[in-house]
Every structure is written in structure tokens, then in C-alpha cells.
Amino acid sequence: MKNLIKQYLDSRISRRQLLSGLGTLGVTAAAANSMAQSLAPFLPAAAADASADASSASRSIKGTGGALLVAQLKASGIEHIFFNPSSGAAPFFDALVDESGMHLIKALQEGALVAMADGYAKASGKTPFVICARPGFPNSMTQLYNVWKDEIPMxxxxxxxxxxxxxEDGFEDADHLESIAHPITKWNWVAQSAEKIPEVTRRAFKFASTMPSGPVFLAYPEDILDDEAQAAVIDQAKFAVSMKVRPDPDLVEKAARMLLEAQSPLLYVGDEVARCGAQKDVVELAELLGVPVTRDGGTIGWSKSFPTQHPLYLGAALREMRYPAHVDVTLNLGSRLSYGERIQPGIKLIQVRMDPTNLARTAPTDVAIFGDLKFTTADLVAALRSMATADRLRQISQDRTAKTHEYTATMRKFRESLGRETWNHSPVSFERLGMELESALDKDACVIAESDSGRKMEDFMSFGGSDKQYFTTTGAALGWGLPAAFGVKLAHPDLQVVSVVGDGAFLFAGPQPLWSYARYKAPVTLIVCNNRSYNNERNRIWNVGGRQFQTGRDMTCYLGDPDIDYAKLASGFGVEGEIVAEPAQLKPALERAKRATADGRPYLLDVHIERNGIGAASTWHPPYSVADLRTRKV
Structure with missing residues (x-):
């Protein structure tokens, strides 16, 4: 109790924290209030003012720079601190010893640390805080690049x-460390004094979360973290900027008229649809006009913003779309639309984005609308209903929908046929994995995917709408999926979470995230698609017909010899797992994984999966032995 009172008198904790702490020690509420009142005359004036006005959004705090940082993080809504330890940040961690409202989440490597926070941000919609040692920061760059590409606040x-x-080029000294972060952050700054720590921290959260959102970098010199200072700690809400901007009504009307007059429109959907919570509105718009829906292909899109089993959904866009054959108007809702060649000359383009820097960035655009996707889509629907009778809209929708249903039904039958054809393939086919997962997963499960070859699996699963959530990264810097799934589970502890990563992606993450799963008892099913290859990388290399293709020699992508046992690797980190070598073993293995996670434990499946594409059968790799270089046996 003495230590608790000392912290209160030193302004290191608030009146509310004092009362909570006294309650934990068994002091009654009445007695605790009486004790707080008796201590009021001994408080510093600023702290007394803050105590007297507990509901105020601003209060003055006295303490070390580390304590000021903790206080501001709490005022910024931070509940979890993603970290790897640093001696220079000791005053910050010291200030957390008596702070019960925040939880430390440790990763053993900085890239995994950032990817954990990325998964948490995508799933929760919150801006996470990450801290690590300065010499370890360059380790984070690949995953920070993914965060930047996806425009995730952090x-x-x-x-x-x-x-x-x-x-002075001393211990862990690097001139202009912040410049390393510059190309892939929105803003970077070095705090100049302890009293400025709350201010620059608030500014960092403001810049990170304001659209177009993205990561920011902050550096706190170790001496100012230890300096004593007094500064204002202010609720982050006082610096929030609402980005729910209504679009220009004239542009909405122009776009609606173009859509109404179109003979063969096409709708692209992107991540901003999910980010703005506009999924239902987009479905309503698509159904109103019977417009077929697609999304950017490749790695563009970290979410599924339209129900993938909807009969109007075509799947990922291809450079040459087979259906619809003759598009005359394309509406892009929240997608980067990065491949300009997909918008052929003569096609009218309407783009709606929350990110003005990428609005009309590449493709010539007829109508460019800046605005919230939910507002804009709802306004488009209202404009269309005002321009045409219900009968006319119904007729337009029925004619187009019937044609699209016919196409998507044909594609669905083709996929089902492919699934039956590959059902008993050994090693396991991606089609079989997708179908087994679709049967095993809860309807509201979260799937975190990082498998280039595994996109075929997704064709046999349903996402979006009221169905499963999907998360990936558009940056394609491998090593993201395994740690990101931890962050998703942290954000959604009551949802089933499954990570599906290729063996190459798993190895880029390193096994280190497994330690965090075991330490924090994160019940996630971890699936490693083990085909002992950078499979799609080999496909892309061989597809151009070079010497590797001509000779059948895989110079770069085979990962066998030695064959890695991922279940045994997981066991070394305290995570239970098993090998799935045959297709018949997959369903019971998924059931065991589900029981383990229900019991509160992570579980890893090392699924031996088939290679496919050009050169899939090749296991040749350049022979070389360092041992053979020796002239003596040492």
C-alpha cells in the first residue's frame, strides 16, 4: 500500500488507478475514497487539478519520459504493447511495472513483431504500438514494407x-536511423525532450490513423526517457479526424447516369470497401443493376470485400477477362486498380477512393470521386433509384443477373469437377485442402493466408458478407502469415483463427513466432503447406522459357534435401503438431487441431502438399558441399 500511495503522490498514477489498487488490496470503496481525499492536500497542484477532474480529456502528469509515454499510450487507447526488449527503453518498461491496463506482447524477432501488430490492426481496426531496440529495427523492414503497402495504421x-x-559512432549508434524508415512510413520523428514525448506520440497516432493511413516511425532518445518532466497527457480522441466524407453529389449523379446507361458494366471491389464497412451497400448496388463483380488479381487486396459465393462474383480479375466480354463502363470501389492495361481504350472508368493519392493514379478516369465508400455507394443507389422506375431497374438487373449466374454456375461446376479429380491426389492437393477447410471451419472463422500456390485453395472456400473473414498482405514480402495470425487471434479471441502459409513463407518468418504462440497460449490452427519448394516462384521463372526450363534444372527454388519436419520444429517451441502425409489423414488432423484450440492450445499441421506447374516434378538442385572443400578433417 505504501508503494501505491507513493506513486499517487508522485503523480505516476491517477486517482482512479489509486482507488482500483486499494480495492485490490481489500480496502472498501468508502475507505478508499476517504483515503484519496485525505491525500489531496499533498498532491502537486497540477496533479490535484487532474484528480479533481477525472473526466477531463487532459491532465498534467509528472514523471520520467518513460512514465509520460505510458500515460499517453493509455490516453491513446493502447491495450497491447508489441515489443522486443531494449535496455535503452528501460524507463518505459519500468513505468509499466505498476500499470495494470496494458499487456506486453513479446516477439523474438522484429519482423515477426511488426507482422503480429499488422494482423491485430487489420482485424481490430485499431492503431497498434510497436517498440524495439534501435539495432534491431532494420530487422523489421520487410514487414514494415507490407504494412506500408496495405496502408495499415501503426x-x-x-x-x-x-x-x-x-x-560519436558509439555503442548501437547509427547516424540518422530515422532515415532508414523514411521510404516506407508516412512520417518519422526523433523526440527532442521528455516533456515533448506525449505530444509527438499523439501526433504519431494521428498521422498513422488519418486516411490514407499507414505506419509512422518514432525514436525516443534513451536520456529523455529517463529525464523527469511534467507534461499534458491528452485523450487521443481530441486529435481524431473523421474521414467519413460525403462525396460530391454532382459527381455521384454523373456516375449513376453512366452506370444506368451502360450496356455491360463491371464492378471492381477493393480493401477500402471492408475498411469503410460498406460490404452490404456494395452488394445492394451490384444486385440493383445486376453488375458482375471482380477484384484486382495478383496480390492486390488483403481482404475479401464481396461475398465470394455470391452468383454475381467472378473471382479475381485477369488481364484478359473472358466474362463479361465487352465491358463499356467500369466502376472501381476502393481498389488500387494497379494494372492499367485492364482498362482498355473506349471503356469509361469511374473510380471511388478514400486515398486521393491513388485515385486516378494510373488509368485514365472519367469520373474520380473522393469520399467514404459506404456513403458513396449508398448515394449511388439512391441516385439510381431516383433516375429510373423500379420496373426498369428490375428488368435491367434480371437480364444481366441471368447471364452472370449462368457463367458463375459453369465456373462453379468446373471447380467442383476439378475438386473431385484431385481429391485423392498424394501429396494433398490444394483443392482438397480448401474443401476440407470449408467443412471444418466455423462460419465466422478468420483465415490468414500466405501461400502463393494456395490461392487455388481459396476457390473452394467462402469468404465475405456473413461468412468467413480473410486476411493477407499485398506487399508479398514473405514471413507475414504466421505472426499475423497471432495478431488476428489477439483481436478476435472468440473467433476460430486458422493460418495457412507456404513452407517458404514459414521459413521467412522463422520459427520464432511459435514461441509467442506457446508463451501467450494463443489457440490458432497453424497449417504449413509443405511442398518443399518456392513453387510459384519456379513457375514464374520457368514460364519465360530460359535455360532452367530448357534443361529441366531448378537452380533456385527446390527446398528439399534436407526435408524439414515442421511438426518437430514446432515441438521444440512448445507447440504441439503432426505431419499430414496422405489426403485421408487431413480431416482427422483438422479435427484434432480444432479440439486442441478449443482447449486453449495452438496446433500445427505440416501438410505435405503437391507441387504444380512447370517443372513441378524436378527435385534437382545444384550439388555443392563445403565439407568437400576441406584438405583436412576439421
Whole structure:
């Protein structure tokens, strides 16, 4: 109790925290209030003012820079701190010892650390805080690149060299460390004094979360984290900027008229649809006009923003769309639309984005609308209903919908046929894996995917709408999926979470995230698609017909010899797992994984899966032995 009272008198904890702490010690509420009142005369004036007005959005705090940082993070709504330890940030971690409202989430490698926070941000919609040691920060760059590509809000911080020795090339000293982060962050800054820590931290969260959102970088010199100062800690809500912007009504009317007059329109959907919560509105718009729906192909899109089993959904766009054959108007809702060649000359293009920097960035655009996707889609629907009678809209929708239904039904039958054909393939086919997962997963499950070859699996699963959630990264820097699934589970502890990663992606993550799964008892099913190859990378290399293709020699992509046992690897980190070598073993293995996660434990499946494409059968790799170089046996 003495320590608790000392913290209160030193303004290191608030009146509310004092009362909570006294309650934990068994002091009654009445007695705790009386004790707090008796201590009021001994409080510093600023702290007394803050205590007297507990509901105020701003209060003055006295303490170390580390304590000020903790106080501001709490005011910014941070519940989890994603970290790897740093001696320079010791005052910050010291301030957390008596802070019960925040939870430390440790990763053993900085890239995995950022990917964990990325998964959490995508699933929760919140802006996470990440902190690591300055020499370890460059380790985070590949995953920070993914965050930047996906425009995910995140604050990434490091301890910085003591200002008195900065530039002397001393221990862990690097000139202009913040410049490393510059190309892939929205903003970067080095705090200049302890009293400025709350202010620059608030600004970092404001910049990260304001659309177009993205990561920011902050550095806190270790001396200012230890300095004593007094500063205002202010609720982050006082700096929030609403981005729910209504679109220009004239542009909405122009776009609606173009859609109404179109003979063969096409609708692209992107991540901003999910981010703005506009999925239902987009379905309503598509059904109103019977417009077929697609999304950018390749790695463009980290979510599924339209129900994938909807009869109007065509799947990912191809460079040459077979259906519809003659598009005259394309409406892009929240997609990067990065392949300009898909918008052929003569096709009218309407684009709606929340990111003005990428609006009309590549493809010539007839109508460019800046606005919230939910508002804009609802306004388009209202404009269309005002321009045409219900009978006319019904007739337009019925004619188009019938044709699209016929096409998507044909494609669905083709996929079902392919699924039957590959059902008993050994090693397991991606088609079989997709069908087994579709049967095994809860309807509201979260699937985190990082398998280039595994996109075929997704064709046999349903996502979007009231169905399963889907998460990936558009950056394609491998090593994301395994740690990101941890962050998704942290955001949604009551939802079933499954990670599906290729063996190449797993190895880029390293096994380190498994430790975090075991330490924090994160019940996630971890599936490694083990085909001992960078399968799609080999396909792309061989597809151009070079010497590797001509000779049948895979110089770069075979991952066998030695064959890695991922279940045994997981066991070394305290995660139970098993090998699935045959297709008949898959269903019971998924059931065991489901029981394990229901019991609160992570579970890994090392699924031996088929290679496919050009050169899939090749296991040749360049022979070389360092041992053979020896002239003596040492």
C-alpha cells in the first residue's frame, strides 16, 4: 500500500488507478475514497487539478519520459504493447511495472513483431504500438514494407542514442536511423525532450490513423526517457479526424447516369470497401443493376470485400477477362486498380477512393470521386433509384443477373469437377485442402493466408458478407502469415483463427513466432503447406522459357534435401503438431487441431502438399558441399 500511495503522490498514477489498487488490496470503496481525499492536500497542484477532474480529456502528469509515454499510450487507447526488449527503453518498461491496463506482447524477432501488430490492426481496426531496440529495427523492414503497402495504421518506435553522445559512432549508434524508415512510413520523428514525448506520440497516432493511413516511425532518445518532466497527457480522441466524407453529389449523379446507361458494366471491389464497412451497400448496388463483380488479381487486396459465393462474383480479375466480354463502363470501389492495361481504350472508368493519392493514379478516369465508400455507394443507389422506375431497374438487373449466374454456375461446376479429380491426389492437393477447410471451419472463422500456390485453395472456400473473414498482405514480402495470425487471434479471441502459409513463407518468418504462440497460449490452427519448394516462384521463372526450363534444372527454388519436419520444429517451441502425409489423414488432423484450440492450445499441421506447374516434378538442385572443400578433417 505504501508503494501505491507513493506513486499517487508522485503523480505516476491517477486517482482512479489509486482507488482500483486499494480495492485490490481489500480496502472498501468508502475507505478508499476517504483515503484519496485525505491525500489531496499533498498532491502537486497540477496533479490535484487532474484528480479533481477525472473526466477531463487532459491532465498534467509528472514523471520520467518513460512514465509520460505510458500515460499517453493509455490516453491513446493502447491495450497491447508489441515489443522486443531494449535496455535503452528501460524507463518505459519500468513505468509499466505498476500499470495494470496494458499487456506486453513479446516477439523474438522484429519482423515477426511488426507482422503480429499488422494482423491485430487489420482485424481490430485499431492503431497498434510497436517498440524495439534501435539495432534491431532494420530487422523489421520487410514487414514494415507490407504494412506500408496495405496502408495499415501503426506506430513503430525505438529507443535512440543518448543525445550527449549522438554522432560519436558509439555503442548501437547509427547516424540518422530515422532515415532508414523514411521510404516506407508516412512520417518519422526523433523526440527532442521528455516533456515533448506525449505530444509527438499523439501526433504519431494521428498521422498513422488519418486516411490514407499507414505506419509512422518514432525514436525516443534513451536520456529523455529517463529525464523527469511534467507534461499534458491528452485523450487521443481530441486529435481524431473523421474521414467519413460525403462525396460530391454532382459527381455521384454523373456516375449513376453512366452506370444506368451502360450496356455491360463491371464492378471492381477493393480493401477500402471492408475498411469503410460498406460490404452490404456494395452488394445492394451490384444486385440493383445486376453488375458482375471482380477484384484486382495478383496480390492486390488483403481482404475479401464481396461475398465470394455470391452468383454475381467472378473471382479475381485477369488481364484478359473472358466474362463479361465487352465491358463499356467500369466502376472501381476502393481498389488500387494497379494494372492499367485492364482498362482498355473506349471503356469509361469511374473510380471511388478514400486515398486521393491513388485515385486516378494510373488509368485514365472519367469520373474520380473522393469520399467514404459506404456513403458513396449508398448515394449511388439512391441516385439510381431516383433516375429510373423500379420496373426498369428490375428488368435491367434480371437480364444481366441471368447471364452472370449462368457463367458463375459453369465456373462453379468446373471447380467442383476439378475438386473431385484431385481429391485423392498424394501429396494433398490444394483443392482438397480448401474443401476440407470449408467443412471444418466455423462460419465466422478468420483465415490468414500466405501461400502463393494456395490461392487455388481459396476457390473452394467462402469468404465475405456473413461468412468467413480473410486476411493477407499485398506487399508479398514473405514471413507475414504466421505472426499475423497471432495478431488476428489477439483481436478476435472468440473467433476460430486458422493460418495457412507456404513452407517458404514459414521459413521467412522463422520459427520464432511459435514461441509467442506457446508463451501467450494463443489457440490458432497453424497449417504449413509443405511442398518443399518456392513453387510459384519456379513457375514464374520457368514460364519465360530460359535455360532452367530448357534443361529441366531448378537452380533456385527446390527446398528439399534436407526435408524439414515442421511438426518437430514446432515441438521444440512448445507447440504441439503432426505431419499430414496422405489426403485421408487431413480431416482427422483438422479435427484434432480444432479440439486442441478449443482447449486453449495452438496446433500445427505440416501438410505435405503437391507441387504444380512447370517443372513441378524436378527435385534437382545444384550439388555443392563445403565439407568437400576441406584438405583436412576439421
Amino acid at each position: 506506430v513503430v518506435a525505438v529507443d535512440y542514442v543518448n543525445r550527449a553522445t549522438l554522432g
